[in-house]
Amino acid sequence: xxxxxxxxxxxxxxxxxxxxxxxxxxxxxxxxxxxxxxxxxxxxxxxxxxxxxxxxxxxxxxxxxxxxxxxxxxxxxxxxxxxxxxxxxxxxxxxxxxxxxxxxxxxxxxxxxxxxxxxxxxxxxxxxxxxxxxxxxxxxxxxxxxxxxxxxxxxxxxxxxxxxxxxxxxxxxxxxxxxxxxxxxxxxxxxxxxxxxxxxxxxxxxxxxxxxxxxxxxxxxxxxxxxxxxxxxxxxxxxxxxxxxxxxxxxxxxxxxxxxxxxx
Amino acid sequence: xxxxxxxxxxxxxxxxxxxxxxxxxxxxxxxxxxxxxxxxxxxxxxxxxxxxxxxxxxxxxxxxxxxxxxxxxxxxxxxxxxxxxxxxxxxxxxxxxxxxxxxxxxxxxxxxxxxxxxxxxxxxxxxxxxxxxxxxxxxxxxxxxxxxxxxxxxxxxxxxxxxxxxxxxxxxxxxxxxxxxxxxxxxxxxxxxxxxxxxxxxxxxxxxxxxxxxxxxxxxxxxxxxxxxxxxxxxxxxxxxxxxxxxxxxxxxxxxxxxxxxxxxxxxxxxxxxxxxxxxxxxxxxxxxxxxxxxxxxxxxxxxxxxxxxxxxxxxx
Numbered sequence: 001x002x003x004x005x006x007x008x009x010x011x012x013x014x015x016x017x018x019x020x021x022x023x024x025x026x027x028x029x030x031x032x033x034x035x036x037x038x039x040x041x042x043x044x045x046x047x048x049x050x051x052x053x054x055x056x057x058x059x060x061x062x063x064x065x066x067x068x069x070x071x072x073x074x075x076x077x078x079x080x081x082x083x084x085x086x087x088x089x090x091x092x093x094x095x096x097x098x099x100x101x102x103x104x105x106x107x108x109x110x111x112x113x114x115x116x117x118x119x120x121x122x123x124x125x126x127x128x129x130x131x132x133x134x135x136x137x138x139x140x141x142x143x144x145x146x147x148x149x150x151x152x153x154x155x156x157x158x159x160x161x162x163x164x165x166x167x168x169x170x171x172x173x174x175x176x177x178x179x180x181x182x183x184x185x186x187x188x189x190x191x192x193x194x195x196x197x198x199x200x201x202x203x204x205x206x207x208x209x210x211x212x213x214x215x216x217x218x219x220x221x222x223x224x225x226x227x228x229x230x231x232x233x234x235x236x237x238x239x240x241x242x243x244x245x246x247x248x249x250x251x252x253x254x255x256x257x258x259x260x261x262x263x264x
Numbered sequence: 265x266x267x268x269x270x271x272x273x274x275x276x277x278x279x280x281x282x283x284x285x286x287x288x289x290x291x292x293x294x295x296x297x298x299x300x301x302x303x304x305x306x307x308x309x310x311x312x313x314x315x316x317x318x319x320x321x322x323x324x325x326x327x328x329x330x331x332x333x334x335x336x337x338x339x340x341x342x343x344x345x346x347x348x349x350x351x352x353x354x355x356x357x358x359x360x361x362x363x364x365x366x367x368x369x370x371x372x373x374x375x376x377x378x379x380x381x382x383x384x385x386x387x388x389x390x391x392x393x394x395x396x397x398x399x400x401x402x403x404x405x406x407x408x409x410x411x412x413x414x415x416x417x418x419x420x421x422x423x424x425x426x427x428x429x430x431x432x433x434x435x436x437x438x439x440x441x442x443x444x445x446x447x448x449x450x451x452x453x454x455x456x457x458x459x460x461x462x463x464x465x466x467x468x469x470x471x472x473x474x475x476x477x478x479x480x481x482x483x484x485x486x487x488x489x490x491x492x493x494x495x496x497x498x499x500x501x502x503x504x505x506x507x508x509x510x511x512x513x514x515x516x517x518x519x520x521x522x523x524x525x526x527x528x529x530x531x532x533x534x535x536x537x538x539x540x541x542x543x544x545x546x547x548x549x550x551x552x553x554x555x556x557x558x559x560x561x562x563x564x565x566x567x568x569x570x571x572x573x574x575x576x577x578x579x580x581x
Contacts, residue, residue: 003371010368017365018356021397087352091413094316096341097369 004098011105015079016112029075030117033068034124040064040188041128048189052220054131061125061132062142062214063187066207068121069114069150070182073157074174076110080161081170089262103259107154114150118143134219142217145240149210152244155251162258187211203230206243212236265330267421267452268292268315273324275310275476284310285321286476292421292469297453299467301460301562307476308456309349312425315454316346329420345414345422349429352410353398359385359409360394366413384412388442404435408442415446422446424455428462440465460562470562474570484562491560491568496529496537498545499554508552511544531557 019026037060045056052058080103083089092102122130132139157174164170184201185191185208191199202208213236232239268291275285285307292298300308313319315326317337326333329343353362363384367377385394388408398406407427414422427443428436443466447453457463463470464484472480472487480487496516500508502525509522515537516529531537538557545552560568 006371007369010365014354014357014361014365017361018354021358021361022356086355087348088354090313090318090348091346091352091366092369093318094341094344094346095366095369096338096371101369 004101004104007097007101008105008108011102012109012112015106015109019113026113026116029072029113030120032071033064033117033121036064036067037061037121037124037128044188055129057125057129058131058218058220059215060188061121061130062218062220063182063185063211064125065118065121065146065214066149066210067182067187068117069146070153070178070207071175072110072114072117072150073153073160073178074171075113076106076154076157077161077164077174078167078171080106080158081165082167084162084165084262085167093262099260100256103158103255107151107158110154110157111147111151114147118146132218134217138217138219142214145210145213145217145237148244149206149240152247155248155255158255159251159258162255162262181205182207185211200230203233206240206247208232209236209239209243213240265294266291267294267329268298268454269325269327270311270315271325273311273314273321273326275307275314275319275321283476285314285324288324288473288476288478290471290478290481292452292454294452295450296468297447297455297466299463299470300454300456300473301458301463301470301566302456302473303458306473308458308473309425310476311473312346312348312423312454312456316344316423317341342417343420345416345419347407347411347414347422347424347427349426353406353413355398358395358397359390359401362398362409363413363416366416370417372416380416384415388412402435403431404438407431407435407439411439411442419451421452421454424453426456426458428457428459436462460566464562472566472569480565480569487562487565488560491565492530493559494531494534495558495560496527496531496541497554497556497558498527498529498541498552499525500527500545500550500552501525504550507548508545508550511548511550512541515540515544525553 040060041057045060048056050056050059089102093099132142134142160170160174164173184198185205186202187207191202191208194202209232212233216236270288270290273285273288274283276283288307288311290298290300290311300311302308310319314321315328315333317333317340320334328340331339331343333340354365357365360381363381364377367380368374370377372380382391382394385391388411390405390409390412393401393405398409401409411424411427424443428439431439440462443453443455447466455463455466467484469481469483470487471478480490482490496512498508498512505522505525505527509520509527512527512529513520515531517532518530520527520529522528534557538555542552542555
């Protein structure tokens, strides 16, 4: 058990070393979300009327935080697919290390990357007028939830990477799933404008529940839609936690099994 | 003592449609080099993957250093080194980063990992490029680093899966020198290759495999003998071919083979037959353009064992 933890941390360290050796990756993975913040804030911010004191950016930031965290699963998946293809996984599997170390190490590494990206984004948000009103503890717990959500999602990335095995394909596939998921939600616009059926989908969408939970924790009253009056829109935090557990209960065993049986 | 034993290994893919291994058995004596020789798709990589605990066979048994690879894979992993067809190192990291990381994963501890990494870099002439990312390495350097990574803890048994595939002649030569050094150090080595020359150069024994089975086994010399001993090859002017064939036919041990102007004749007496042929041809006033004794190459071995050339199969695959 002690070895399993050290082994995982060595793999995590490898990922950090990769970032140090190829700093471009880190730069671009932070530029993109910052660009989203600026675009949405200044392009849509003026035309979406929210009635929210402090303006659209207050509602936008939780949405963009969740979106960014969800997008990192593509990096998890493509990184792993790349390792598979290059035969690096074979080398790891031929070493006397814990079987779980490689995948656990990677999910931890992705979480560390998420921390960094979230800090940069929070700074960018602050610069364009984002001012959470809740207590420090509540704001802090919002970020912890965001990281937990990212961690849970990274297991779907692990599974996708092991299953698809081609970095470019899996990156496209991940994007095809996460992109509509983040937009078919309350993240950027009220769900009330959608057709009734879509409103239900949007409100049960884990992205929406996470965004709503974060808005609450950042001290917002306005839930940006939620007319369908569904359970998730009234209990966003509970539903989000339920989703995270569900994702991990399904994808951790699936990924570990896939990893054990993986052989080119 | 046998360091590697594989018994009746069977492995099928796609629900039995593709038979990768079809009752394959082999073994390697401790401290020797066995080369598994065969064309692409013959089952070489599958064999190595099973022995290196990466793959489970459908049936059959295998052990490495006396330990069952199927029942006790964790123990086996502590004793083996594996270097695959693709250079399995992290390309974004430097050579130094890679070796230190693998050292840590072998639980060597930080100081020992660094020491070992530096020793190996030195030994494989990579010290100068140690701080450069692998991406910038040549094919040969990558393979050497990959090999270094499989030697972090002195392995009892080393598996090298096509260590020189894709390398240019110089890279191949360098790799051979490195492997010959290792062999002198007494490691037990199982090496797969599709290069006949490579097996000839590096191995004590050769197992020829085709369609998932060992079809012949022995030293390079023994295999060559199995195909038939020496042959006399004589090239003459077109006009002389009929007369020359008749003369050589009398000296030959069995049926000769005649091309447009080349005669190939199996002989049992080696240089004596060569002298006889020269004398007889001279008496008949025939002056050969070329004459010589040829021992069969491993290409000939493959052709006579499988009925097809190793190279042809490669082109198909």
